[in-house]
Amino acid sequence: MSPTPQAYIAGVFEHPTRSAPDKTTAQLHAEAAAGALADAGLSLGDVDAYFCAGDAPGLGALSMAEYIGLTPRLIDTTELGGASYISHLNHAMRAIAAGRCTVALITLAGRPRSERSSGKAARVYSADAPDLPFELPFSPSMVALYGLVAARHMHEFGTTSEQLAWIKVAASQHARHNPAARLPDPVTVEDVLASPMIASPLHRLDCCVVTDGGGAVVVAAEGVMRSLDRPALRIAGAGEAIKHQNGGAVDLTYSAAARAGADAFAEAGVKPADVDYASIYDSFTITLLMQLEDLGFCEKGAGGRFVADGGLISGEGRLPVNTDGGGLCNNHPANRGGITKIIEAVRQLRGAAAPALQVPNCRLALVSGIGGSLATRHGAAVALLERE
Numbered sequence: 467m468s469p470t471p472q473a474y475i476a477g478v479f480e481h482p483t484r485s486a487p488d489k490t491t492a493q494l495h496a497e498a499a500a501g502a503l504a505d506a507g508l509s510l511g512d513v514d515a516y517f518c519a520g521d522a523p524g525l526g527a528l529s530m531a532e533y534i535g536l537t538p539r540l541i542d543t544t545e546l547g548g549a550s551y552i553s554h555l556n557h558a559m560r561a562i563a564a565g566r567c568t569v570a571l572i573t574l575a576g577r578p579r580s581e582r583s584s585g586k587a588a589r590v591y592s593a594d595a596p597d598l599p600f601e602l603p604f605s606p607s608m609v610a611l612y613g614l615v616a617a618r619h620m621h622e623f624g625t626t627s628e629q630l631a632w633i634k635v636a637a638s639q640h641a642r643h644n645p646a647a648r649l650p651d652p653v654t655v656e657d658v659l660a661s662p663m664i665a666s667p668l669h670r671l672d673c674c675v676v677t678d679g680g681g682a683v684v685v686a687a688e689g690v691m692r693s694l695d696r697p698a699l700r701i702a703g704a705g706e707a708i709k710h711q712n713g714g715a716v717d718l719t720y721s722a723a724a725r726a727g728a729d730a731f732a733e734a735g736v737k738p739a740d741v742d743y744a745s746i747y748d749s750f751t752i753t754l755l756m757q758l759e760d761l762g763f764c765e766k767g768a769g770g771r772f773v774a775d776g777g778l779i780s781g782e783g784r785l786p787v788n789t790d791g792g793g794l795c796n797n798h799p800a801n802r803g804g805i806t807k808i809i810e811a812v813r814q815l816r817g818a819a820a821p822a823l824q825v826p827n828c829r830l831a832l833v834s835g836i837g838g839s840l841a842t843r844h845g846a847a848v849a850l851l852e853r854e
Contacts, residue, residue, distance in 0.1 A: 470563050471562055471563050471565070471687055471688060472562075472563075472687075472688045472700055472701075473558060473559040473562040473563065473685050473686070473687065473688075473700070473701045474685065474686050474687075474688065474691040474698055474699055474700050474701070475555075475683060475684070475685055475686075475699045475701065475808070475812055475851065476505075476506035476507075476508065476569075476684045476685065476686040476690065476691055476694055476696055477502040477503060477504070477505035477506025477507070477508065477682075477683070477684035477696070478502055478505055478681070478682070478683050478684070478808065478809045478812045478813075479498050479499075479500075479501030479502040479504075479505055479681060479682050479809070480498075480646075480679070480681045480797065480806060480809045481494055481497060481498050481501070481575070481679040481680045481681060481799065482646050482679075483678055483679050484579070484646070484648045484675075484677040484678060484679055484797065485579050485580060485677070485678050486577055486579075486580060486678040486679065487577075487580045487678075489577070489678075490523070490577075491521070491522075491523045491575050491576055491577055491800075492523055492524070492529070492530065492533050492575075494575035494576070494577070494678070494679065494680040494799075495518070495522065495523075495530055495533070495534065495573045495574075495575040495680060495682075496533060496534050497680070498573050498574070498575055498680040498681050498682035499534050499571055499573050499682045501682060502571070502573075502681075502682035502683060502684045503571070503682075503684060505684070506684040506686065506694060506696065507694050507695065507696065508569060508684060508686075508690075508694075510534065510535050510536060512568075512569045512690075513536055513538060513569050513570070513571045513684075514538055514539050514540065514567045514568055514569055514570075515538050515539070515540035515541070515542070515558065515561060515566070515567035515569065515570035515571070516530070516531050516534075516536050516538040516540075516541050516542075516570070516571050516573075517541075517542045517543075517544075517551075517554035517557065517558060517570060517571065517572040517573075518530055518543060518572070518573055518574075519543060519544065519545050519546070519547075519550035519551070519554075519574070519802075520545045520547075520550070521574055521575060521576045521800040521802060522543075522573070522575075526543050527541045527542075527543050530573070534573075536571070538567075539566075539567065540561055540566050540567045540570075542554060542557050542558075542561075544557060545837075546706065546708075546835075546837040546838070546845030546846075546847060547802050547804075547836070547837020547838045547844070547845060548747055548749065548801075548802035548803060548804040548835050548836055548837040549706070549747070549804055549835035549836055549837035549844075549845045549846055549847040550574075550802070550804060550835075550837060550845075550847075551572055551574055551681075551683070551804045551805040551808065551835065552704075552706075552804050552807065552808065552833055552834070552835040552847035552848065552849050553706045553835075553845070553847040554570075554572045554683075555572070555683070555685065555701055555704060555808065555833075555847075555849045556701075556704035556705070556706055556847060556849060558570035558572070558685040558701075559685070559701045559704060562685070562686075562687045567687075568686065568687040568689070568690055569684065569685070569686050569687070569690055570684070570685040570686075571682065571683075571684055572682060572683040572684075572685070572805065573680065573681075573682045574680050574681050574682070574799060574800055574802065574803075574804070574805040575679070575680030575681075575799065575800060576678065576679075576680065576799055576800020576801065576802070577678040577800075578676050578677070578678065578800060578801045579676050579677055579678045580678050597711075597842075597843070601842070607665065608749075608839060609664050609665040609668055609673055609750070610665040611839045611840070611841035611842060612665070612668060612749070612750045612752055612753065612839070612840060612841065613664075613665035613666055613667065613668045614718065614841045615718050615752050615756070615840045615841050616630065616667050616668055616672075616750070616751075616752040617666065617667055618718040618719060619718075619719065619752060619755070619756070619769075620667060622719055622767065623719075623766075623767035623768075623769075623770070624767075624770070625755070625767075625769065625770035626770060627658075627659060627667050627669070628655055628659065628774070629755075629769075629770035629771070629773060629774045630658075630667075630668075630672060630751040630752060630755065630770070630773075631655040631658035631659055631669075631671070631672070631751070632655060632773045632774050632775065632776065632777065632778070633748070633751040633754050633755060633773050633778065633794070634653060634658050634671050634672060634751055634794055634795075635652075635653060635654060635655055635658070635776070635779075636773070636776060636777075636778035636779045636783070636787065636788075637748065637788055637791050637792045637794040637795040637796075638651065638652045638653045638791070638794075638795050639652055639776075639779050640779070640780065640788060640789045640790065640791045640792070640795070640796075640820075640823055641790070641791025641792075641795035641796050643820040643822050643823055644790050644791050644796055644820060646796070646797070647790070647791040647795055647796040647797070648675040648677050648795065648796060648797060649675055649791070649794075649795040649796075650791075650795070653671060657671065658671040658672065668750060668751070668752070672750055672751040672752070673749075673750055673794075674748060674749045674750065674792075674793035674794050674798045674803075675793065675794070675795065675796070675797070675798050676798065676801070677797050677798055677799050678799065679797060679799035679800075680799050680800065680805075681799065681805040681806055681808075681809055682805070683805060683808050683809070683812075685701070697815065697816050697853055698853070698854040699812060699815050699816070699851050699852070699853055699854075700851070700852045700853075700854055701849055701850075701851060702733070702734035702735075702736070702830075702850045702851065702852040703729075703730045703731065703732070703733030703734030703735070703736075703849070703850045704729075704730050704733065704847070704848065704849040704850070705725070705726040705727065705728065705729025705730040705732075705733070705847070705848050705849075706726050706729075706845065706846065706847040706848070707722040707723075707724075707725035707726040707729075707845070707846050708722055708843070708844070708845045708846070709721060709722035709725075709843070709844055709846070710842070710843035710844075711842060711843065718840070718841060719766070720756070720759075720760055720766070721756045721757060721760050721836060721840055721844065721846060722836075722844060722845060722846035723756070723757045723760040723761055723834055723836065723846040723848060724760035724761075725846070726834075726846040726847055726848040727757075727760060727761040727762065727834065727846075727848045728762075729848075730832075730848040730849060730850050731762070731850070733850075734850040734852070736830060736850060737762070738761060738762040738763050738832075740830055741763075741785070741830050741831065741832045741850075742786075742814075742825050742827070742828045742829055742830050742831060743786050743787075743789070743811065743814045743815075743825045743828050743830075743831045743832075744761075744763070744785055744786070744787045744788075744831065744832045744833075744834070745787070745788060745792075745806075745807035745808070745810050745811045745831065745832070745833045745834070746758065746761075746787055746788060746792075746807070746832075746833075746834045747793065747803070747804060747807060747834055747835045747836045748788060748792045748793045748794050749793055749798070749803075749836065751794070752840075753836055753840065754773075754787070754788075754792075755769040755770065755773060756769070756840060757834050757836065757846075758772055758773070758785075758787075759772075761832070761834060761848065763784075763785055772784060772785075780822075780823040780824075780825060781822075781823070786823070786825050788807075788810065789810060789814065789819050789820065789823040789824075789825075790806065790809075790810040790813075790819075790820075792806075793806070802837060804835035804837065804847070807833040807834065807835060808833050808849075808851075811831040811832075811833050811851055812851070814828045814831055815828055815829070815831050815851060815852075815853045816853075828853070829852065829853050830850065830851070830852050830853075831850070831851045831852075832848065832849070832850055832851075833848070833849050833850075833851065834846070834847070834848045835847050835848075
């Protein structure tokens, strides 16, 4: 029996803009696609699979494939919010293994900063959605829902606002080395705690930035990858899961990343202690802390102690996380920045991260995304990337 075909990340591109009032969302998708293909050394004609999610305008993949100039034989529009693009890595890997495609393009783009369209838990949904009619009359904001999760974590495990603040401090220490970061200035724990309270216990600096922009990733089969002059970054394992309110049996102390991560680690045949670098979705400080626990980097309830005193700062802490500054300081395009997690992991594995933050001999990176709301229903996707 021949070995299962392997899938590799051949190219990535993070759009440099953080505010794009003069561009359309379709333009941002197309520019990101062109950038990732150029990074891979491939062309539009090489692409035979296209992946996008709910941020794609018009008729989604149908509109964007035409606009970009693609004629794919495989299309995937899986929608898991900010986790979609890591889920797309998983699906592209499976499609390549099945012989369905050889070069897959994944794109994300959006203009929430220019459109001032951020913050509401629900904006445009089908009128017959089974759950939302019971929730929308209360107009929950996204930060209020995450505030509930943070408050529960504090109640159950003794987590403190100071510990959460360290997550923002680490992000800011990384962002100061990133000339494109939306918030490049370092902050202290005291700065975070002094920022306005938005939804108790979350302060303004516990929240991610709102940015326009986008990104793209190219996934290639082994034969294509070997023909390129690029480091071979293999998708070693992946998993995805959803979590909802379970008919009222709500438990806010864990996320769907627990199941998605377990599947990814099992497939890759590695464990959390083997990971050199982690890109973890950070829409809010509590989002990152929950995933650290659920992915097994520390015990449940110990996340506050794990992140305190610079535990996530590259070169100083226990685990280097989000060395681009993450969604908290760098970029959160389209209010769903999961693709940026892939991009920074690729930089680390290539040895192309900011010199002051490059993880020495980085061989194994984890990317984790959350989409939806930890307090209601959400999806999670996790992938492990290995430099051969």
